[in-house]
Amino acid sequence: AQKITQTQPGMFVQEKEAVTLDCTYDTSDPSYGLFWYKQPSSGEMIFLIYQGSYDQQNATEGRYSLNFQKARKSANLVISASQLGDSAMYFCAMREEGTGNQFYFGTGTSLTVIP
């Protein structure tokens, strides 16, 4: 089974609008961490935001927030006030303690911001 599932291969959003990128994960380990990365066309992966399985509050980093629903095993990324520079691939990833904290990545979502 896939550890990380991103069901939206491509998304479009109007500039200045908010957009939600979906991520569901599969683990039976109570200790895990969830990450979101952005990959522009240049190729470099840029860390955006982190959520720990025991964190009580949803993580936020500037215009990025993580909608963490533990019971549903979902960790959706919300980007507010989209900018043209947000156009990129976005990857959801997980580390779980039981597998030596190895990273598992989803297949990514391509986001295009329309002016």
Next chain:
Amino acid sequence: KAGVTQTPRYLIKTRGQQVTLSCSPISGHRSVSWYQQTPGQGLQFLFEYFSETQRNKGNFPGRFSGRQFSNSRSEMNVSTLELGDSALYLCASSPGTGLRETQYFGPGTRLLVL
């Protein structure tokens, strides 16, 4: 602090050759991981090194190998190259291997096998 650096950035090889890619982690980072990224397979984990020891290994054939030096710099080697090895190879470093520790990625090495 300087980011993760990878050399070379671009590489063209022919089938059957071997290749060595290099990664210098962020200063102070002791964990280095390698990933292969292709359009068809996405981002796939190759291996992770910490303090010169391989901690985790992905599901890749033995042609793919790596090592880490005492200064945390890492190399990965691919022997007997195949066309399917054409990919972006990404290196990532983190201070340690804890659950909350973020991996920071380098710009990658684009390998083309002809």
